[in-house]
Amino acid sequence: MDSDLHDAVAALKTTFERRSIRCEFGKAPAEVLDQPRKLFKLPARYRAFLLESNPIRVETATPVERIRLLPAEELLREQVGFALHDDLTLIEANKDGGWRRTWVVIGQSALLGDPYFLDVAKLDAEGDCPVYTAMSGTDRWEPNLAASSFVQFLQILAAAMEVAEGFGQAEIGVDDEDVFREALAPKIRPIDLAALRAGHWT
Numbered sequence: 001m002d003s004d005l006h007d008a009v010a011a012l013k014t015t016f017e018r019r020s021i022r023c024e025f026g027k028a029p030a031e032v033l034d035q036p037r038k039l040f041k042l043p044a045r046y047r048a049f050l051l052e053s054n055p056i057r058v059e060t061a062t063p064v065e066r067i068r069l070l071p072a073e074e075l076l077r078e079q080v081g082f083a084l085h086d087d088l089t090l091i092e093a094n095k096d097g098g099w100r101r102t103w104v105v106i107g108q109s110a111l112l113g114d115p116y117f118l119d120v121a122k123l124d125a126e127g128d129c130p131v132y133t134a135m136s137g138t139d140r141w142e143p144n145l146a147a148s149s150f151v152q153f154l155q156i157l158a159a160a161m162e163v164a165e166g167f168g169q170a171e172i173g174v175d176d177e178d179v180f181r182e183a184l185a186p187k188i189r190p191i192d193l194a195a196l197r198a199g200h201w202t
Helices: 003-018 030-037 044-053 072-079 150-167 174-188 193-198
Strands: 024-026 054-057 067-069 103-109 115-119 131-133 144-147
Touching (some): 003 044, 003 150, 030 072, 044 054, 044 150, 072 103, 103 131, 174 193
Antiparallel strands (some): 024 054, 067 103, 103 115
């Protein structure tokens, strides 16, 4: 892993430890990553993440969202129903709000079931790409920017977990959710201004 990715993963792990929330990272075998590579592209930085810090059991917890990162072993299965037929051939992309071939699911909302996915059509020089989410259960997929890169996505998850620490484990109401979002916004601004402006987190 490069230094930016290493630091982002370390910050996320630290927030889990500080909040005493169990998580488990491992190392994905290269042969596990070779299977999906034949059907969809795994960006270099995300592949490095899986090889060194495969999220075997990683689910963030905040007052407004719980995001489960997918381990390498589940990637192929999660594409079925989105970008692949049951026989693992690619679905022809529907230009009018359909799932795109370049979207790779990497996580899921444990509260709403909405996917979090990379758009590999927008690779940058570091081998990274933006992370989007979209509301499931609708006729159209309307992507909303969650982070400008996978590294920034991990940084935002860590920041959200850190802010959530002050809310404890008790049930919260709508007012508390608003307070949380207001507290999170200034944490996201220096990480990813574009993601803050997109409005998913706030």
